[in-house]
Amino acid sequence: LAKTTQPISMDSYEGQEVNITCSHNNIATNDYITWYQQFPSQGPRFIIQGYKTKVTNEVASLFIPADRKSSTLSLPRVSLSDTAVYYCLVGAGRGTYKYIFGTGTRLKVLA
Amino acid sequence: EAGVTQFPSHSVIEKGQTVTLRCDPISGHDNLYWYRRVMGKEIKFLLHFVKESKQDESGMPNNRFLAERTGGTYSTLKVQPAELEDSGVYFCASSWTSGRQGQETQYFGPGTRLLVL
Numbered sequence: 001l002a003k004t005t006q007p008i009s010m011d012s013y014e015g016q017e018v019n020i021t022c023s024h025n026n027i028a029t030n031d032y033i034t035w036y037q038q039f040p041s042q043g044p045r046f047i048i049q050g051y052k053t054k055v056t057n058e059v060a061s062l063f064i065p066a067d068r069k070s071s072t073l074s075l076p077r078v079s080l081s082d083t084a085v086y087y088c089l090v091g092a093g094r095g096t097y098k099y100i101f102g103t104g105t106r107l108k109v110l111a
Numbered sequence: 112e113a114g115v116t117q118f119p120s121h122s123v124i125e126k127g128q129t130v131t132l133r134c135d136p137i138s139g140h141d142n143l144y145w146y147r148r149v150m151g152k153e154i155k156f157l158l159h160f161v162k163e164s165k166q167d168e169s170g171m172p173n174n175r176f177l178a179e180r181t182g183g184t185y186s187t188l189k190v191q192p193a194e195l196e197d198s199g200v201y202f203c204a205s206s207w208t209s210g211r212q213g214q215e216t217q218y219f220g221p222g223t224r225l226l227v228l
Contacts, residue, residue, distance in 0.1 A: 032214045043115070043202050043219035044154075051214075087154070089217070097167035099144070099217075101154040 004088055004102040011108045018075045018109075022088030022102045025069050031091035033064060033071045038085045038104075047086075048073070075107075083109045113137070115220035117203050123226045129191040132223045136185070136205030142215055143186050144206075145178060146170075149199035160186060161208070193227045200224050 004024045012018045024033065032051050036044035048055060050062040050071070061074040075082060085104045092098035116135045124130050136143050145157040157176070158168035162183035171178070175194070180186040190197055200222045206215035 030214075034216060036219070041221075043204075043221045046216060046218060049214075049216055092156070096169070097159045098169055099156050099159075101146070101156075103153055 004090055004100050006086075006088065006102040006105045008103070009106040009108070011110060012078055013110050014079055015077050018078050018082075018107060020073045020075075020086050020105045020107070021070055022073070023070045024088065024090045024100075024102075026093055027068055027090050028093045031093075033062070033068075034089045035060070035062060035071075035073045036087045036089060037082075038087065044087060044089075078107075078109045080109050080111060083107060115203055115205050115218055117201075117220040117223050119223060120221065121224045121226075123228065124193055125228050126195055127192045129189065130193055130225060132188045132190075132201055132203075132225070134186045134188070134203030134205075134220060136203070137218055139207070140205035140218075141183065141208045142166075142206040142217075143180060144204040144217060145186070145188055146202045146204065147199050148202070149196065152199075154202065157188075190225075193225075195227050198225055198227045 006022050034049040035047045037047050038044045048060045048062045052064050055062045063072040085106050087104050088102040092100050118133045141162050143160040146154050148154045156170040159166045160180045163180050177189045202222045204217040204219045206217045209215045
């Protein structure tokens with residue numbers, strides 16, 4: 001089954017680009033990778049989803065290498081309000097409808 | 112469009128009591144998922160409904176947990192009897208059914224915070 005790991009925490013300054021990587025070694029062929037942002041006392045909020053190469057939307061970019069064993073969420077020019085926990089979510093593997101959250105990365109943006 | 116809603120937002124019960132959590136998915140979403148995070152641990156998958164059918168309940172911790180989704184709309188998660196280790200935050204999510212399995216984007220509710228004393 002897929003296992004996902006992320007760095008526990010990261011610090012950044014306002015205006016910088018932040019890259020958070022999730023390792024998912026056993027991702028199944030058909031599974032997409034989804035990233036979420038979570039603030040205290042709230043549910044995870046969808047940021048971006050991708051299958052391979054690069055995906056970009058109005059808030060983030062997602063980079064997925066050819067082997068798809070990892071993915072990197074890129075947040076351009078972070079602000080204080082981006083301080084949150086970021087999670088990746090992937091399917092648990094072929095033959096299952098189970099999903100696995102990453103361990104979560106606590107991002108702190110400093111002024 | 113309303114998002115995923117969960118009720119109650121908080122619940123405090125005593126060990127041995129029963130608690131029922133409710134999740135209302137986004138209208139039209141056939142897929143409904145339950146997750147939970149116990150103190151200090153990761154968010155763990157509990158189960159997945161497609162309409163009223165349980166597609167995968169491999170994450171349910173034991174037979175004290177019962178999830179239902181009658182009519183394929185809202186879902187309930189009952190814990191009976193509750194134990195101390197059941198304390199945590201229970202999240203519900205829903206998604207459309209994509210033509211490609213694995214592509215469904217899950218949208219989460221705010222969670223129910225359960226404390227068992």
